[in-house]
Amino acid sequence: MTRPKLSPKAPFPSAAGMRPGQRVFDAKQHDPYQAAGKYAEPTVCPDCRAIFHAGHWQWGDAPQGAQQTRCPACRRIHDKLPAGWLTLGGAQFNAHRADVLAHLHKVAAREREEHPLNRVMAIEEGPDEVVVTTTDVHTPQRIAEALKRQHHGDFDIRYGLDEYSVRVHWRA
Ligand SMILES: [Zn+2]
Numbered sequence: 001m002t003r004p005k006l007s008p009k010a011p012f013p014s015a016a017g018m019r020p021g022q023r024v025f026d027a028k029q030h031d032p033y034q035a036a037g038k039y040a041e042p043t044v045c046p047d048c049r050a051i052f053h054a055g056h057w058q059w060g061d062a063p064q065g066a067q068q069t070r071c072p073a074c075r076r077i078h079d080k081l082p083a084g085w086l087t088l089g090g091a092q093f094n095a096h097r098a099d100v101l102a103h104l105h106k107v108a109a110r111e112r113e114e115h116p117l118n119r120v121m122a123i124e125e126g127p128d129e130v131v132v133t134t135t136d137v138h139t140p141q142r143i144a145e146a147l148k149r150q151h152h153g154d155f156d157i158r159y160g161l162d163e164y165s166v167r168v169h170w171r172a
Pocket of ligand 1: 045046049071073074
């Protein structure tokens with residue numbers, strides 16, 4: 001599966017999520033995938049079954065008659081438009097790749113459980129690096145912090161100009 005968008009060298013999608021004809025959004029305040037007040041209550045996501053209740057998306061049982069609307073995370077998955085990229089590399093990483101990735105899966109599962117919109121979208125394994133894409137800008141840093149605690153190495157964080165995309169690079 002080759003998706004140029006996932007290349008760590010690709011430029012930031014500066015107008016992420018914009019539709020043709022849509023005005024430039026006020027990027028500092030509005031993630032186009034998180035439009036506040038857009039969802040009726042209760043709403044259930046037909047893809048992941050998260051429910052929108054009390055102003056935020058959470059895991060739970062959908063009440064009878066809930067509206068069906070795709071949640072922001074599933075919209076990003078559907079659009080194949082990640083908010084976060086996490087690149088893993090380095091000799092130590094590659095020597096222990098399976099262990100590190102197993103740890104990554106655990107951290108990602110915990111993050112998704114606590115924050116339904118924070119998810120790993122794809123994990124692309126290359127010969128030297130692994131690129132992980134996420135539906136949100138927090139998960140790459142949370143994973144990198146957890147990997148650093150357990151497997152050392154270090155990471156840097158670069159936010160996109162719109163503040164709704166992030167690239168984290170961890171090397172060990
Ligand atoms: Zn969903």
